[in-house]
Amino acid sequence: MGRFVSPSIEHFDRLRQPLTEGERMVFDLFNETLAPEWEIYIQPHLNGLRPDFVLMNPAVGIAVFEVKDWNLDAMRYWVQERPGRAPRLYACDGRKEFSVQNQNPVEKIYRYKQEIHELYCPRLDGKAGFATITAGIIFPFANTAAVHELLRPCLDYRGMLGWPQYNPVSGAEAIAENKVNLVFPESRRSTSRFMSDEQADDMRNWLIEPDFSATQRKPIELDTTQRSYVTSRTQSGYRRIKGPAGSGKSLILGARAAQLLGEGKEVLVVTFNITLLHYLMDVAVRWPNSKGRTRQGVTWLNFHAWCKRVCLDSDHEKEYLDLWRGAEEERRDEDNVLRFRLPALVGSCIDSDADEMVQRYDAVLVDEGQDFLPSWWNVLRKVCRDGGEMLLVADATQDVYGTAHSWTDEAMTGAGFPGGRWAELQTCYRLPPSALKVARDFASQYLPPDTVDLPNGPQGELDLYPCALRWVQTSPVRAVEICLEEILQMAPRATDAILAIPDITFLTGSQKMGASVVNALGSKGVNAVHTYSADKKESRRRKMGFYMGDARVKATTLHSFKGWESRAIVIFVGEKTGGQTLALIYAGLTRLKRHEEGSFLTVVSCAGDLVEFGRSWDTYEER
Incomplete structure (x- = not known):
């Protein structure tokens, strides 16, 4: 033996x-x-x-x-x-x-x-x-x-x-x-x-x-179309790629960053979510041309952190601080600063930067572009050198901030893209087939048809990826208790496979609910790396330290896990379901990663509107 x-x-x-x-x-x-x-x-x-x-x-x-x-x-x-x-x-x-x-x-x-x-x-x-x-x-x-x-x-x-x-x-x-x-x-x-x-x-x-540790040793696998986007550029240098969840958009972007670094280019990668940067860095280092230098050689920033850096580098710290005076006490004012006033200030800083104190780049790559406003993209264009490259990847189906509708044809023209269609990815390689069907059904039933881009599996693919789909309907009073039980029981239920505890990820749209579940796990001696905090600075600090290579159970918001993937996920859905909440749920469902030894997805739901959908799952319980 x-x-x-x-x-x-x-x-x-x-x-x-x-x-x-x-x-x-x-x-x-x-x-x-x-x-x-x-x-x-x-x-x-x-x-x-x-x-x-x-x-x-x-x-x-x-x-x-x-x-x-x-x-x-x-x-x-x-x-x-x-x-x-x-x-x-x-x-x-x-x-x-x-x-x-x-x-x-x-x-x-x-x-x-x-x-x-x-x-x-x-x-x-x-x-x-x-x-x-x-x-x-x-x-x-x-x-x-x-x-x-x-x-x-x-x-x-x-x-x-x-x-x-x-x-x-x-x-x-x-x-x-x-x-x-x-x-x-x-x-x-x-x-x-x-x-x-x-x-x-x-x-x-x-x-x-854990699966995430083993994955980090494997080179990125791309199909012919995906690889062509990594190893080439358009004549104008501008490229926009759209595709459903799991179609490889982030893989292409991370690999392209590594490819350009290997060619001696200075590269800026920008996201909206802080946590997504860690995933992209892990992707980039797996590209053969990376030479292990991508974490240091590429600049990885979320958009608003980049905005702050530009203000400080161009000696506009006072103007940056003035934007925030009183804004943090009033949510509406804070949103106005983040969406409009700060990007406008950054644009003016770059325009007046005659001494080029602000860093310029040979390439600027933007992931989860549906979370960006066109005006943000146009500000980023200002730091791309002449003859440089701009890449935008997006999936409007995951429009969790309500910004995807801003990308009209007119806005695209004004964003530097010549006429013509998006480059499209259509095949989803992430989801196991049974979870792919669930995601398609959810999007068809609950998301606006004008933004839906349904994922399709590889043509003629055999279902070689076992998947345990479980829906538990419960009340708000028992929600924390049930989430705890489902997390703790996920590995023991995987009787036909060994599921590593650190592969288990808990997702919810609520900071308060997330913190309660993490505390409940702690009372059982189970440690979690998480991003939940009522204090914004502390939450940001936690997001900067959130990565799948951590040795603990993972717990974060549905917003922060967008773009990521995991073999084992427990999602909590609250009572209220609106347009952006439904888009968030869809994003969560599509985070599941296929695995030869099985994938595991459990939804704990208090939403009465989703009961009939839950009844269609392999396992449905009311508790």
Whole structure:
């Protein structure tokens, strides 16, 4: 029987965080000496924690290891004991002393063991279940006796000295001599009465590499039409592309940015949503011409952040600040500033910029163009160099801000586009076929026909992508409770596949509802990276830190997830449904990503208007 390794060995040279020399030595030891029933997980996503290795044997138990490549002779290390508190680990490099407590391996394995027992394997039998969990420390380049001497106070404080078989500490000798029994004494067991297949299933959902991590190692796959847009430009330099959700618009834009960077061009990528920038950056780095420089080499900004930068660069900070005086207290005034007054100020700053203090670019690329007003686009044109390139991609079906109707034929002509049609993408490669049908049905029933661009699947495609579609109708009183249950049950329900917990994404249009669900998850010990906050500055800060590579459950608004994709989604829909709310729901439905081992979409709805639509789903419940 072959051993299960996640990520697989052939992908080791493409890990986002490459294995250190010591970690590779430890992996080789485990892989060469452990029984094949032991599964090996490298840097798994554990609810925000990232241990170096987790080993699991469904018949025996679980082991978590922290590996330190430290040379104890290169720096002086010592431990300072503190009465009633955890000892602190310090180091000195010969010039200054500093704390390395945040890297203390004893504290790390103590936390890993506690959380594995309490959260990841809830069916383990009380304190006795601790015997199934080994928490070890490995120093591949340090003498074992020296490591023990250094860490003894820390191990003593955490009660680990009395149970060395469950808390092994090993050094260079064990690794050099290939003695896995010293590194992992419990590996000699063949059975444990405390471990079972069910407990192993509980754990695998936390250990398996998430889909988003695996995707980051794969080059972008494009069809012939998509690739032609990435590798060419029009004679005028202006190109507009439209297409339904999942047709590859963002892939084209991200790849085009990387392609132009590889040609030595200066590129500006602009979005309306802050969070979308992270997705585009992840796309761009997967294009072969990127050479790994896209995050630094391309300028990635949301439109209003770019506006602020222009004002500051052109020495118009005072005028920028004057726009906001009193506006933030009155929503209508704030909208007026964002939509009209700020772009007008930026235009005048650029027009009067004789010294070219404002950065100009060889190419300006705009994603989710239906969220932009034509006047914003025309301001961006001012920083595109003569003979440069302007790219606009859009999907009017996802008109969640009511701006798509601004793009009339007359507006297009005034935006620099010559006569003629949009370049159109028609094939949706993102959605699994059953979810594609649901999205089409929703758009046909609830969205204005003049803006609808229905997605179509690849012609003649076989349905090789399983998809679990679930609709739960409930009341506002139970909404948070039901959302929590659906999130927590999504992975266990995926009985025919292993669904990584960090792949699960929760979406809602309400900041308040989102925060309530995140708090409910926290009460169960499940951490989430989210964008919810009543404070606008804090919400913006959270959006800047929101990305799919985070090791936690994802939670954000439907607005902020537009343009993204996920294999597993729970969407909450409130009681009220209006034009833009329906467009938001459609955007949420189309975020689902196909996967060979299954995709999962659950809608928790309080909207009475959508009950009949929900009844058409594979699974419908009223709770």
